Ligand SMILES: Nc1ncnc2c1ncn2[C@@H]1O[C@H](COP(=O)(O)OP(=O)(O)O)[C@@H](O)[C@H]1O
Ligand SMILES: O=c1ccn([C@@H]2O[C@H](COP(=O)(O)OP(=O)(O)O)[C@@H](O)[C@H]2O)c(=O)[nH]1
């Protein structure tokens with residue numbers, strides 16, 4: 001089971017108290033906020049020569065990943081890499097994999113890991129930033145293992161937006177972005193894929209002490225107030241201890 005992070009909602013005040021609350025919530029700080037992490041055989045992947053600080057953002061379809069990522073970008077200066085957006089961009093460019101990606105998304109299945117990881121790697125390498133939110137990835141164990149093999153490091157922390165299924169379905173059906181997968185049939189498949197393939201990845205990170213489970217219900221503002229302490233703690237640590 002993942003570690004419960006319900007106390008996040010009560011974290012207010014200084015960044016120091018945020019750190020304490022997060023520690024009580026079971027976050028492994030040595031692991032989560034350390035810049036002393038492995039790099040790939042090809043060397044460091046950040047253009048600044050620094051190992052980037054990577055946050056994976058997970059949750060079911062409609063759990064609010066993209067919405068909260070936009071808020072984190074605005075407040076904490078991260079670069080948002082949505083795996084789904086990177087894949088949709090490939091479709092729009094009519095690249096060789098475009099048709100395969102489109103069909104996979106229509107069916108609510110998972111695109112082959114190497115395709116997605118290469119897009120993520122390219123986006124990280126072409127950015128001048130050194131802190132990233134990777135949204136909607138990894139979606140299965142094979143995604144996770146392929147990422148670690150190609151990128152050469154694990155994420156520093158993993159956010160999981162926990163949201164009831166009925167709420168996720170309601171949000172997706174009213175998203176109105178013209179997405180080919182925002183229909184009831186594909187949503188059913190996406191929910192199945194989430195439960196069977198993504199939850200094991202979420203549990204894996206919980207076991208490693210890297211998971212921050214966030215209650216994904218309530219207004220966008222309320223949810224962001226649960227997210228904020230995570231990054232306030234990160235900023236405090238990076239300022240005072242010189243870590244990324
Ligand atoms: N807290 C919230 N309450 C109600 N609707 C929300 C909330 N957060 C996001 N939404 C809306 O729900 C839909 C799905 O949100 P999104 O961030 O795209 O989720 P995800 O990236 O996890 O699929 C969007 O239309 C978004 O505007
Ligand atoms: O790493 C990823 C991310 C997304 N997708 C595909 O892209 C779709 C949409 O993903 P996105 O993250 O945009 O959906 P969200 O969860 O935000 O609704 C998924 O259902 C998958 O078919 C994938 O195959 N691999």
Ligand SMILES: [Mg+2]
Pocket residue numbers: 065066082084136
């Ligand atoms: Mg999204």
